[in-house]
Amino acid sequence: MEKLIKFMIRQGFLPEDAETGITSQWLAQTFATLIQRHQHLDAISEADWLEALQQTAKQMVRRNHDIPGRETLVDPTKNELPLIQIDPYVRGIVRWLNMMHIYTVNSCDGEGRPPARIDFLNDLSATQASIIRACTPESVDVKLKKRKAAFSYKKGQIADLLTIAERLHNVWRNPETLKVYRSEKLKQRLMPLLHIQGESGEERAIRHWLHRYLQSRANWLRTDGYGNLLAAVHCGKGPVILLSAHMDTVQSFHPSRTIIENGTILKSSDGILGADDRAGIAVILEILDFIRHSRFQGTLKIAFTVEEEIGCLGSRHIDPAFLRDVDAAIVVDRRGTRDIVTSWAGRVPFCPDEYGRIFETAGALAGMPDWKMTHGGLSDAKVFAEFGIPSVNLSVGYEHEHTESETLDYKATLETVLLLETVFENNMISEKIVAT
Secondary structure, eight states, X not given: OHHHHHHHHHTTOOTTSOOOHHHHHHHHHHHHHHHHTTOOGGGOOHHXXXXXXXXXXXXXXXXXXXXXXXXXXXXXXXXOOOGGGSOTTXXXXXXXXXXXXXXXXXXXXXXXXXXXXXXXXXXXXHHHHHHHHHXXXXXXXXXXXXXXXXXXXXXXXXXXXXXXXXXXXXXHHOTTHHHHHHHHHXXXXXXXXXXXXXXXXXXXXXXXHHHHHHXXXXXXXXXXXXXXXXXXXXXXXXXXXXXXXXXXXXXXXXXXXXXXXXXXXXXXXXXXXXXXXXXXXXHHHHXXXXXXXXOOOEEEEEEEESOGGGTSHHHHTSOHHHHTTOOEEEEEEESSSSEEEEEETXXXXXXXXXXXXXXXXXXXXXXXXXXXXXXXXXXXXXXXXXTTOOEEEEEOSEESTTSTTOEEEHHHHHHHHXXXXXXXXXXXXXXXXXXX
């Protein structure tokens, strides 16, 4: 019975509750059809289940021309979803999205010719977009616009869409599950970054990879004369905020190493892991996906710097014109968890306390009240402060950097993402605060 319940969930049915109306009749007739074929319900395959559902649906729709859905748009905020009219491989996705108040107006599974498409009644919020991304497995590429989602699955693997439905159901039932899925997606983002060489002074490969990634996501993109990769994303009128991480690693990766996983902890089998600062890069890429759907008003600038590990040389030689209008900077290159570094060794401040307290407040709002201001070592945050820009350096979850014992807890990396999402979604960095 457990297998059948899973099949039902992946089709958007509530197995533990009585469905109503046409959906209830449809299920009853489908089960009757399966029983007539002398199949024990526990023994059926998902293909058998889908074939019976579709056969019964065609018969019912042929007999009852008043069933809405295909020819008639249904307002899901006022009427029951016509599941019987929805394509089988997006039926579950549509049901669980609507149960989470992410209302849909149209959908198509592509019938084996990707992408599958779903249109929404309203613009997607940043939180809603995050849910959809997190529930999409690695085998499916999802592209989100304001009122549209496109899911590109591999040829012959349309059933991967059913996994999205199953995960959406799990998040609907238990919202804490979202963090598990988001952590897994973040790990998937980290893995390619941890396999691209980029020792100080040899950052070409990682810079090329990031340049290609940013081309479709940034409004402005260039590499400055020293090799720093710079970008900007415009999101309305407001402060200009710089997000920065460094591309170089303290040494090259061991050529035959593997990444060892222990729960959410990553480690290299040989040599350094390189989470300093590939974890910071991953955080920024997450925020780039988030920012377009958020309520953030302002300009987000990105600086991926070179040669940080040999004296912050990249940030010291950054194009001054790029920094001229920056109101505040956030560097993501601190070991450990939940540190907000606001000074070098407690002697050279990076920012006024008011700026650091923004992140403490954001941590509390995000359910992480132990994000606290502290002092730290040399980083690009110190350099940006020397340019007169209020700056902080945030923890991203790595430990024992520059050694063979380096580790990364990507669950802690996700905490940094959640902190920054809270800052941007609530427009917590205002021009007035920065001026203070």
